[in-house]
Amino acid sequence: MHGRPRKAPKPEDEAASSAKAQKLRALQTQFFSFHHNKIYTKEAVELSAKLLEINPESYTAWNYRKLAVEHYLNLPDCNPDSIKSVLDDELRVVENALRQNFKSYGAWHHRKWVLSKGHSLIDNELRLLDKFQKADSRNFHAWNYRRFVAESMKRSEQDELKYTEDMIYANFSNYSAWHNRSVLLSALFDKKAEGFLLKEKVLPEEYEFIHQAIFTDPDDQSGWFYHLWLLDQTVTTDSPLLASSWPGHGSDVLLVGDRCYNGSAFSPFSALHSDSGSFPIVLYFNQPVRGVNSSTVTVECGFNKNEDLLWKPLSASNSQTARVWVAHLKVSSSDLHSTVEVSVGHTKGIISTRGFEYSHPSMLSFKVHVQPMERDSSQVSVAESISLREENFKVYGKQSEESIIDSFDQLIIKNGHETTASNWRFEALAKEIECFRELLSLVDCKIGKLTLARLLKAYDAMSYPFANKLVHSEEVLELYSDLMKLDRTHYQFYKDERSIVLLQKYKDSVSSAICGPICLRLNNLSLSRMGAFEKLLWVQMLDLSHNELQSIEGLEAMQLLSCLSLRNNKLRSLTALEPLRKLKLLRILDISYNQIGDHSIDTTRYVCSSPLSHSVGSELNRDETVTSDVALINNWEAFYIFKDFNLNQLDIVGNTIADEKFKSVLVKIMPKLKQLDGKLLD
């Protein structure tokens, strides 16, 4: 029951509970003997009822009763009347158990099971629920069950919506009611039910509704949760959109062989060093999608017509759903200049996680110029020529950065028709921003500040195609700084959020940030988290050194990365490096002076949804050469992370883990490695 303080048990309570335990134990012993001997006599079944009345949490007893019911229903003299009486008995037992503890999972589940037999009147259930929900209006078991009952009864969502409204009017501190409201509205939106066809008609009313709760009591969190859901409904477009791509629309790509970073006749801004005879095409959607394949995305180019490209999802989990998709297009050296056209979504099949179809077919076209390979010279140490030394950034210094940004924007603007058609989203956000500024002028409220920051960010993100500047970033940064001071418990969360804003803002003021079209320097920014990847797809050399990164989730989107410095960050484990496994072009990696190996427990594995714990075993087993090597088994994490790397150069010094033994393992895992911690390998 909510709102009742917990009291320490008194001695007499403890005596009572031990007496109860005594009684329960006796009952239980007898019950188990019936259960094991499959005895379903009246007496035995009644005993289980007695047990459940005292302890509704006894799952075995519930299961026993299910078996007993099945037993009765299969008796030869079974008729509709006796079925009904057996099932009614079950309902009665459940009700008694719920009276004892109406948060018993087993009891609620049993009730569902009985009803699913289809012999009981569902109408009684609403009456029972009214009773339970009156006793505790926030009891989520009852709310869950209510959804089940409403569905079985085919009760309209509109009626249930009205019910949530009544419950909210009675007491608006009710997470369950607000939650159910969001569930019901989602269903109505999906169904395109009458009156719910246009979100822009429904959402403003919901905003109005939730404002009453938030302003009445800003300290009550239940309303804020619903507001967050509304915000998501406002910001997220139904159908997924292509947020960015590499190569950008209208861009020129120069493909060169191993040592052709200089001496090119072309503008070097999109020059890509490729030694595999292929280059990646990256599609970045604004929400996770599935169904990206050679029929939904067609690629036409001079050198390879209608090639069946293999599109791979880039996500932390191994699901077939991802924001970022990549395919590798093979280049033939016979055709030096060619135009590639990528058509996205002209055939249906790209579908968001929420089930919406990609519905804005778009086309990217870019030119590819191939620089003939100079195989003979490829053995010259690349390591010397590309590293993140200062002078390299100078070499690849600002050139034609404008054109990158332009092409990037063109893509977005092509998608702009969706945005212009949804002016209401802007208006809704603007209204919310105004509303919460007012609230904050009245009270100092953490969650209000966080919400305002979210709103401003969403507003900026939405207006990006039209305004090149994130107009609110200063205000957002200030809000997060404030929150970091106000709410120490969630300091890291605010810092992470702040980092992303900082990054976007930094990206936004392009002129000072990009040292070259392919190199990006984001060092010394106190970043604790990375973001804005969709704007960074073109980066080949990235300096993230001297930040406070604990995770580099999302970095897998930067498929062109060949050179990455994570020097002097706060990475704590090898598993934190997992996104790097997907970077096929990565040759130079600096993870020196992090905290890998400091902590015996790898928290990354619990924080991120890493496939590691599930997949690594099988992968190890398949590779027999590895299982025979004790050193590798002991370092399976390292093996898992590094075995797919094509690194030429690695810096790992300054991590606890990086002792000599470990280094020797690394060398074994990565035979292609030429340089480790600045030392050339044989």
Added chain:
Amino acid sequence: MDDIPPYPPIDPTTFDLIVIGTGLPESIIAAAASTASKSVLHLDPNPFYGSHFSSLPLADFPSFLSSHSTSPSPPRSPSSDDPNEFSLLEFATRPLYSSIDISTFSPNLLDQHSRKFNLDVAGPRVLFCADKSIELLLRTGTNQYMEFKSVDATFVGDNKGNLWSVPDSRAATFKDKSLGLVEKNKLMRFFKLVQGHLAGEQDVKISEEDLQSPFVDFLNKMGLPPKIKSFILYAIAMADYDQEDTGVCRDLLKTKDGIDQLALYNASIGRFQNASGAFLYPIYGQGELSQAFCRRAAVKGCLYVLRMPVTALLVDKDTGCYKGVRLASGQDIFSQKLILDPTFKVTLPLGSSPPLPLKEKLPFFSLKDDKGKIARGICITKTSLKPDISNFLVVYPSRSLFPEQVTSIRFLQIASNLAVCLPGMFVLYISALCNDDDQGKKLIHAVMNTLLTVPLDSESNAAVQSETAEIGSAVQDETSESSSGGPSDSGEEKPTLLWSALYSQELTLGQVDFICSTPMPDGKLNYNDLIDTTFKIFQEIYPEEEFFPETSLENPEVDGDASPET
């Protein structure tokens, strides 16, 4: 009442306490004294319980008022002293009601069904779910004789006929449609501050200086907008006088008192599961309260005799001490203590000054008359003022109806589901403090004109005829719709007046000595002050006795004190 039936003699003839009048304070004292094992005789000249706190059938209402409106007849020459040792001091009735104005617009119907009405003489009244009357009812087990229903809502009215719901709780504030978001926030923060203060939280303690300052100043200091200030002052703290005009305000609320009022209100909301708001109203009317305490007293052995006027006080010739009373039946009954209904006063024989000892002993004989009066009005309509709510309270803060209005006018609509009128009808109680009858009339009329249609006399016959027919059918068919549209907003039709009674009531305070007079109903909505006074009177006559000791509790607290809404 002149036609007094023959009285059977009362036996025994000596009691610890004689109580005359069955108003609420008298009934409580009778019950308390009986509980303290005193022998009590409780008399009432009326044939019903409750005196000035009773609920009366429609036809009896005017006669009750007028019987208490005439000036006392000059006392007959003192009956020559009895041969025994007593002097006789005759009782006279005091005029307690004036400017009585009864209008009937639908005579046939109402006459026929007079008994179906239970009209409160002291309306409008409600019980706060956490107030002293409820505490007393529960503590004494008297609640078992009564049933209550919840008053659904409180509104603040304006001169355009609008009724604004009072955001008196978190849920009500959330639901309110008339307050802006900022206002809601400010109001809730104020409520939280008060709650924190009451809970003794150190960081939100209201300073002693603030507590002693006028409540209105504190509200200003808290930056509350005028609308909310008015809600808090007049509809929650129930201030009687204009708090912002010290020139006219006779009762300036201190912050401390204001906060106590808020605490009472807050504790009242949600106290009983089946009472939605802060207030309760007894089924069959407020008169039930007096009656319930009389039943309670009777259970404890108190002797009841109704229809029994008392003619004179028996006083010891030598000492001037009270000895007993002479009944209309001629019987003399003796007791140590006497409690008098405010109806009575004892007049001294003309031209004679009381014997010296008597003079000393009887300073209390002249009841203290408060200068103020209270104007009351009762209206009967057949449509609710709010289409969707039938039982509710409305407060018109000072100056809300006209500029010279210095006191709050309160207004209570009670529907037939509380068994106070014919099905489908509504009883409206109005009251306001005033200095004189004219001022009082003006206040009551102001509300009536804002909310009701008063049929014109010239048309009344025809109009009333059809009205009657209509209602006649409504009465037969109880299920017929009870409300035909909301009058409060826009120019929709206002409910039509069927019957009204306007009157002014004297405000007399209780009097305490060895003969004690109980107070008249005051100008408040609840009985808190009256119960305080009653308690003081009881303590005065029985300083040794506990006022309903805890052990007398027969029925443990019944949770569902308010009967469920149907």
